[in-house]
Amino acid sequence: MKKIEVELKEKPYPIFIGKNIISQILPKQISQKYSKILIISDKNVAGLYGNELNIILKKTRKPVYSINVASGENSKSYLQVERIHKFLLKNNFNRDSLIVGFGGGVVGDLAGFVASTYMRGVDFCQIPTTLLAMVDSSVGGKTGINLSGSKNIIGSFYQPVFVIAETSFLKTLEEDEWICGLGEILKYSIIATTGYFNFVKRNIKKILVRDDKIVERIVFESVKIKAAVVKLDEKEAGLRKILNLGHTFGHAIESILNYKIKHGAAVIAGLLLIADLSKRVGMLQEKDFVQISNLLQGFTFNHSLKKLSTDGMLNLMLKDKKSRNDKIKFVLIKKIGYLVIDADVNEILIIETLQNAGDILK
Ligand SMILES: NC(=O)c1ccc[n+]([C@@H]2O[C@H](COP(=O)([O-])OP(=O)(O)OC[C@H]3O[C@@H](n4cnc5c(N)ncnc54)[C@H](O)[C@@H]3O)[C@@H](O)[C@H]2O)c1
Structure with a gap:
């Protein structure tokens, strides 16, 4: 396993990279302070690895919720942001909650934007599952959605609390x-x-x-x-x-x-x-x-x-x-x-x- 510390003045955070590391690393990274967890994923990734992630997160003994969007760029939309914000509100998520972005860059950008705007910011982490998300979109804190055909035109800079690049997920990538x-x-x-x-x-x-x-x-x-x-x-x-x-x-x-x-x-x-x-x-x-x-x-x-x-x-x-x-x-x-x-x-x-x-x- 390899680890990189992203050294930002306000909010430094670690990125863990390796094969078969997630079951060990993830529970250790979930702070005691979190009252509940929401996994945001897309339907492909949830179908392939959702169970595995749920089982790992259950070890933290915290309530774990999931919401899945359709895979693809169209999910980076206000419609999905509103749907997830309403879900968070309905289920009493607050600033002690954690949002997990579990998928490719689409899910990471959407989850990050949702997390940065709900209650003016709740913690979120990224578990990238595509090669692009591992080497690019999960690093650096750019979040965003599309509007009227303009890509990433709405967004924020919002850093995750940690990132885990579990490379075994890459085996199913097209x-x-x-x-x-x-x-x-x-x-x-x-x-x-x-x-x-x-x-x-x-x-x-x-x-x-x-x-x-x-x-x-x-x-x-x-x-x-x-x-x-x-x-x-x-x-x-x-x-x-x-x-x-x-x-x-x-x-x-x-x-x-x-x-x-x-x-x-x-x-x-x-x-x-x-x-x-x-x-x-x-x-x-x-x-x-x-x-x-x-x-x-x-x-x-x-x-x-x-x-x-x-x-x-x-x-x-x-x-x-x-x-x-x-x-x-x-x-x-x-x-x-x-x-x-x-x-x-x-x-x-x-x-x-x-x-x-x-x-x-x-
Ligand atoms: N925030 C940033 O800095 C940044 C940087 C680059 C790109 N992006 C954004 O990232 C997005 C593209 O990300 P992407 O290329 O990861 O696309 P994506 O998230 O659409 O994923 C591509 C496809 O792979 C599937 N998939 C994901 N993980 C899989 C796995 N392990 N096995 C099988 N299938 C899997 C997804 O369901 C999807 O169908 C764009 O919206 C782009 O704007 C953001």
């Missing part, structure tokens, strides 16, 4: 969901150091076949990178923006394809495009570009990304909530481990990258 997590792992490999990039490159096949030891190590290293960034910039005033690497193109690709492409695949495509753009602006050297694209091009895209509408993509990138004053802001790559945030780029170069996407996104 292949395309695995790639979702992988997109973020590849992003971290470019953000971190050449040493880590080479480690990911050497072990990419083992990651794809879900080798236990490598998965535990990769989750650990990814969480360590994200926790270090969040520690320095909890509310995304500056440095945390590096975590958006590849996402400006990635979000626009998801949107232009009506979300028929998985987030992870769109992020991988976005990373390839940003590497190309970084080279075009003269920031990324050819040899570093080749290293990055060799790692990323191993993944085939099930969607035609060869003819991305340039105007459509530019408009979508302008609408991204990270763009400012009608300017698209990019995170560019200088070298592996060196990024530049808030970069303005000459539109001609962005258009060139989009027009040549077919050569990069094979």
Whole structure:
């Protein structure tokens, strides 16, 4: 088992990572002060692992309630927030209660938002069950729901009291969901150091076949990178923006394809495009570009990304909530481990990258 302390000034908390650790760790983390517990999950995860979690939580001898939402992005809604708030109220949950977010990023974002807003904040913990939730969404305290088609437009920064990444849950994850997590792992490999990039490159096949030891190590290293960034910039005033690497193109690709492409695949495509753009602006050297694209091009895209509408993509990138004053802001790559945030780029170069996407996104 591995443990990382997320060192935030106001509310530090531990993240435990490992296989078959949950039955030992979870009861120990449930403080005596909690009067009752609500598990928020989705129907898939509850069907697969709900019983197991209930049995573990029963050991705490506290009343345990469960509420399950439909799986998928649509559950990140006011409708579900209201439903859960009403459930909490009806069952006399108060500030001595604990909310457990048990599932992927959808459940984690929803549970965190519910917890941050009920009675102005009750404790919550995360038990992420997807690779993406383990390496990304359960770390850093961003919670959120969607509104009128705008993703994560309503939300809060609200840190959990602890996180347990039980990697045995990953065995049932569908292949395309695995790639979702992988997109973020590849992003971290470019953000971190050449040493880590080479480690990911050497072990990419083992990651794809879900080798236990490598998965535990990769989750650990990814969480360590994200926790270090969040520690320095909890509310995304500056440095945390590096975590958006590849996402400006990635979000626009998801949107232009009506979300028929998985987030992870769109992020991988976005990373390839940003590497190309970084080279075009003269920031990324050819040899570093080749290293990055060799790692990323191993993944085939099930969607035609060869003819991305340039105007459509530019408009979508302008609408991204990270763009400012009608300017698209990019995170560019200088070298592996060196990024530049808030970069303005000459539109001609962005258009060139989009027009040549077919050569990069094979
Ligand atoms: N808060 C943040 O910092 C942050 C960061 C990145 C992404 N997100 C959010 O995360 C969400 C995406 O998260 P996600 O990729 O985990 O998707 P998800 O929560 O929709 O889960 C994907 C699918 O996998 C199923 N599933 C979950 N665990 C499983 C398991 N162990 N075995 C089998 N099936 C399982 C779910 O039921 C669902 O159908 C998005 O809403 C995104 O906005 C948040």
